[in-house]
Amino acid sequence: MNHWIIMPILLPALLAPVLVMAARYDIALARMLSVAGSVALVVLTAALLASASGEPPQMYSLGDWPAPFGIVLVLDRLSALMLVLSAVLSLIALAYAVDGWDRRGKHFHALWQFQLMGINGAFLTGDFFNLFVFFEILLIASYGLMVHGGGPDRVRAGVQYVVVNLVGSTLFLIAVGMIYSVAGTLNMADLALKVPLVAEGDRALLNTGALLLLLVFSVKAALVPVHFWLPGTYANAPAPVGALFAIMTKVGAYSIIRLYTLAFGADAGLSAWIAAPWLMPAALLTLGLGGIGVLASRTVAHFAGFAVIGSMGNLLIAVALFTPQALSAGLYYLVHSTFAAAVLFLIADQIAQRRGPESDRLTVAPPFAQSGLLAVTFFLGGIAICGMPPLSGFLGKLLILDSARTSHSATWIWTLMLSISLVSLIAFGRAGSTLFWKSSALQPTVPLDEDGQAKWPAAPPLPLLAIAAMLATIVALTGFAGPVVAWMDETAAQIHQPAQYIDAVLGVARGHE
Amino acid sequence: MEFLVASGVGVLTAAGVYMLLRKRTFPVVLGLALLSYATNVFLFSMGRLTVNLPPVINDLAQAYTDPLPQALVLTAIVISFGMTAVAVVMALRSFLENDDDIVDLPESAMALNTDPETADANVAGLDSPPGASR
Numbered sequence: 068m069n070h071w072i073i074m075p076i077l078l079p080a081l082l083a084p085v086l087v088m089a090a091r092y093d094i095a096l097a098r099m100l101s102v103a104g105s106v107a108l109v110v111l112t113a114a115l116l117a118s119a120s121g122e123p124p125q126m127y128s129l130g131d132w133p134a135p136f137g138i139v140l141v142l143d144r145l146s147a148l149m150l151v152l153s154a155v156l157s158l159i160a161l162a163y164a165v166d167g168w169d170r171r172g173k174h175f176h177a178l179w180q181f182q183l184m185g186i187n188g189a190f191l192t193g194d195f196f197n198l199f200v201f202f203e204i205l206l207i208a209s210y211g212l213m214v215h216g217g218g219p220d221r222v223r224a225g226v227q228y229v230v231v232n233l234v235g236s237t238l239f240l241i242a243v244g245m246i247y248s249v250a251g252t253l254n255m256a257d258l259a260l261k262v263p264l265v266a267e268g269d270r271a272l273l274n275t276g277a278l279l280l281l282l283v284f285s286v287k288a289a290l291v292p293v294h295f296w297l298p299g300t301y302a303n304a305p306a307p308v309g310a311l312f313a314i315m316t317k318v319g320a321y322s323i324i325r326l327y328t329l330a331f332g333a334d335a336g337l338s339a340w341i342a343a344p345w346l347m348p349a350a351l352l353t354l355g356l357g358g359i360g361v362l363a364s365r366t367v368a369h370f371a372g373f374a375v376i377g378s379m380g381n382l383l384i385a386v387a388l389f390t391p392q393a394l395s396a397g398l399y400y401l402v403h404s405t406f407a408a409a410v411l412f413l414i415a416d417q418i419a420q421r422r423g424p425e426s427d428r429l430t431v432a433p434p435f436a437q438s439g440l441l442a443v444t445f446f447l448g449g450i451a452i453c454g455m456p457p458l459s460g461f462l463g464k465l466l467i468l469d470s471a472r473t474s475h476s477a478t479w480i481w482t483l484m485l486s487i488s489l490v491s492l493i494a495f496g497r498a499g500s501t502l503f504w505k506s507s508a509l510q511p512t513v514p515l516d517e518d519g520q521a522k523w524p525a526a527p528p529l530p531l532l533a534i535a536a537m538l539a540t541i542v543a544l545t546g547f548a549g550p551v552v553a554w555m556d557e558t559a560a561q562i563h564q565p566a567q568y569i570d571a572v573l574g575v576a577r578g579h580e
Numbered sequence: 581m582e583f584l585v586a587s588g589v590g591v592l593t594a595a596g597v598y599m600l601l602r603k604r605t606f607p608v609v610l611g612l613a614l615l616s617y618a619t620n621v622f623l624f625s626m627g628r629l630t631v632n633l634p635p636v637i638n639d640l641a642q643a644y645t646d647p648l649p650q651a652l653v654l655t656a657i658v659i660s661f662g663m664t665a666v667a668v669v670m671a672l673r674s675f676l677e678n679d680d681d682i683v684d685l686p687e688s689a690m691a692l693n694t695d696p697e698t699a700d701a702n703v704a705g706l707d708s709p710p711g712a713s714r
Contacts, residue, residue, distance in 0.1 A: 196652055196655070200655065200659070203659050203663070207662070207663075207666065210666055210670065214670070214673070217673075217677065218677070219674075219677045219678045220685065220686075222670065222673050222674045222677050222678070223674050223677075223678055223683075223685055223686075224685055225670055225674070226605060226667075226670045226671055226674045226683060227683060227685065229666060229667050229670050230600070230608055230612065230667065230683070233612050233615075233616075233663055233667060234600065234612070234615065236659075236660075236663070237612075237615045237616060237618075237619050240619045240622075240623055240656055241619055241622055241623075243623075243652075244619075244622055244623045244626040244649075244652075245626070247626050247627075247648070247649070247652075248626035248627070248628075299685050
């Protein structure tokens, strides 16, 4: 048994109390510990990714209790990919946060580590009740992070976020209860074996439970019609937290991929592909609404929020096709859209800080420090999230469109994805020209030096480095698209062979190891 | 007993949903508490309703009641209790910062920040703390 599998949960779980107790009044020590922990997490998850690439899914049973009675963690290619993604994203967002955001309230780093613990746990667990528990851990930490720094609007948005997610948790428990009452198990692999055997009379209860779970995961993934909490929450959250939250919608997407291919996939008998007829229309609507929202937004942060919704639409269209080819394209797009959305929140914050009273509103206002540099980052971020060549968003969308050719809803998918790309391109073009181009004609608010250049106060380099690092990952994802897609193909193939996962968890119980 | 438990869950859920849709935070928190009670009773009944049967192995037992839902319900009770406390604290903080306890975001927070106090605080741009204007 590979004991390293539990380390992505243990490391932040042990680090967070140390941060609370030992580094409570010492922000420098807290920063050092937190960044060191995040670096260690990146190294650790990269090692797990290497291990998962070469081997079939691996199981870790806590306390050595045999599955399905004990609690298990499962590491396969999909969960390893998500772990690496969240570790890299959190390291870059943390680098942005240590520039000053973490000082604006208490316990920022401890909450951050607890958030990572919940996210990593949700990706690793092989059991639905534990998925619920890890969801709660990541949510409790996110409530604290969301209102970090305070302020009337932020706290009020925080209350809404808490209420929506508590209702989501309630539905999660009801769904888990329904599934347990007819299947008699909550272990994901065991459930996959039990679902085809459920009696005819209990089938309706099982399907209701499965679709209620889809609703719960859709709340997390911000799918229409339960997307409404996202723009207000993300736009009012502190910028580095908004960037980290880019992975939270992906937790919902990951859960949808995991459950509806493993337990309700091809082998589920009468419940096979139960999510597909609901997921596809919802994903298409989500994409459309995201595009309209981007066009209607009046601040850059809201812009980024609706761009997240639109990108979730693209991603879940790929998931809802439920073919290995589409899933591979979707996973590539998932990695891309996480970084593309996160970088937009950081850019929005940089613009807001520099523009003073105008904040990040899309208005013409006097130019600000490093306007040109930020315009370049905004341009690159816009290209990435709209899916324009040459960056990876274009490749991701192309792969999704290609994999949708044989689908029944191909006409809808092609029409919507292409027209929404155009709509968001228009919206980003308009926003960029308002913020940077038209504004450059006005007089700067600071005094001019003898050459007629504005004398800006010195800007800290770290936030810009963090933004550059996010953009660099997108460029790397574009440059190495070939190997990455090949790896994703194998991952999608593994997800579409649930027998591998089931054997890893229940191999001993089923008598063939 | 099935009728009693089922209608109890139904009434708690209906009352919870009604309270949840109210305008102010206090009824919303109460609604969340009612919903979590309904969920706990529902979870408890998912192992089938039985009376006077042991949940652990016992030589004299004729039959058993399912112990797993009881363990799950304990976890769910602890989590929902903690969550209710978090919701109360958030509601209080929101009341103190906003001087009212309405759940909805004002128009200004959805798109524009029209609050003159925070808007004036960072005219100098980079000299102000990050994000003070939002």
